[in-house]
Amino acid sequence: MLPDFTPVMGAELFESKGMLMAVITVSGIVIVFTILILLIFIFYAYGAIFSAVTTSREKKKAQKAAVAAKAADAQPDGSAAGPETVQLNGETTSEIPGEIIAVIAAAVASLGDGKVYRVRKVTRTPVSGRTPWATAGLLENTRPF
């Protein structure tokens, strides 16, 4: 025989307004905080586990990359150096895909001020902190109301 777990609740059960207010306020605040604090602990533990897994994966990747870089450096022609700049005279190869260069050239050509432009060089600039795309996204999301 299971015990009776029927909840005994309902505003009419409280003897006075003061009692009702005290019970609802205290129990409400306690329950809301308890559940959300419980979620904090769960997600801290959960985040820590995932961070540990991710860090170990990244370490392994970094080790592999370091080994590959060493092997590339050992090649006499130095072809794996990975140029950051592409000269658009057809002589230099680049990690920057041709489609990206075409998009950049199209954007420059679309300036539309009557002059003829030629893209001679595309250089990858090291960015510290937030990337221009992230900055653009932030500005988009934080425009004044």
Next chain:
Amino acid sequence: MEILSSIWDSIVSILNESGLLFLFADGGWKNAIMIAVACFLLYLAIGKQFEPLLLLPIAFGMLLVNLPLSGVMDVPTTELVPKAQADATEIAKYSQLVMPDGNTYVEVAHQGGLLYYLYLGVKLGIYPPLIFLGIGAMSDFGPLLANPKSFILGAAAQIGIFFTFCGAILLGFPAKVAGAIAIIGGADGPTAIYVTSKLAAEYLGPIAVAAYSYMALVPIIQPPIMRLLTTKKERAVVMQQLRTVSKTEKIMFPIIVTVVVALLLPSAAPLVGMLMLGNLMRESGVVKRISDAAQNELMNIITIFLGITVGATARAEVFLTKETLLIIFLGLAAFCLGTAFGVIFGKLMYIFTGGKVNPLIGSAGVSAVPMAARVSQKVGQESNPSNYLLMHALGPNVAGVIGSAVAAGVLLAVLK
């Protein structure tokens, strides 16, 4: 002359059957006032663009229901017509009843108004959880996962709900109505409607209008409280960039939250469950079509139904009362208290973390996604133009959605 008389009689007859005369009859002035209020809300929605997606259908529903004799919210009724007086169609169409007096009656059914049937989705608590499904599909809980401390701010901003409950009781409202009024402080329209439909459906109009009006006025209500409770130094704090959250973490999040909240507080399960289902659909990436439908088509359809039917509950005889004014006052108090407690807890986090947390993100704990987070961002930039608090504020903001659903669950569990 006879023709003119006939035309005049026709015009008089049409006028007598129109709602126009009713406006000048006894009590008709109340409808006129409500029509003016509806037009003002339409102006706010269209002219000022205050929460137009909801305010516009709400205002139009209010306008429709207060046009005399429109019948849009009429309840379906059954009329007993003596068989002798019923026509052949009615006799064939409707069932017959033999009364104890020996006479036979035909049960002639009169259909309800269009909005009455749409309103069943509110009355039965169907629309708000469906809206939560769409919100879940649109929400990124990444900032919350990256900084779980944000949950505290989402909880703190709900304190206002419980203090407002006390205020409503002291002003003489019955406990259930007080609970429905207090939930306005959660700054979450669907939650407010869900709780009110369960606890005090007769107050749905004023409470929904107050809740959505205050949500629309977040950029006006919150900044003075935020400035009052913080120093310029605190407001200028630049927070560290959040860590990257993996896809697996994001997928696990809705499942864990649903299990924890539904086990501890089953009455919050419909709201939290649907919120998290929407989010799981988004983050899993395997049901893109359904996720898109929840975010767009479903959300838009339910928004129309919810808005217009909630507006249609604001009939003059219900809305133009002393209670409505008190509800509007208490709703404002709930909102301000929620904001204040969020900022106060933000200050505590500022102190305990040695100045690493900007207290302004606390105000975003009142839900009102993403408006409240954008307010934190805007006020933060007043003190430090290069400060970007938006992502940090989104954590407490979405925590506030969960917090208000939990607070709603508490009120329903205790008061229902």
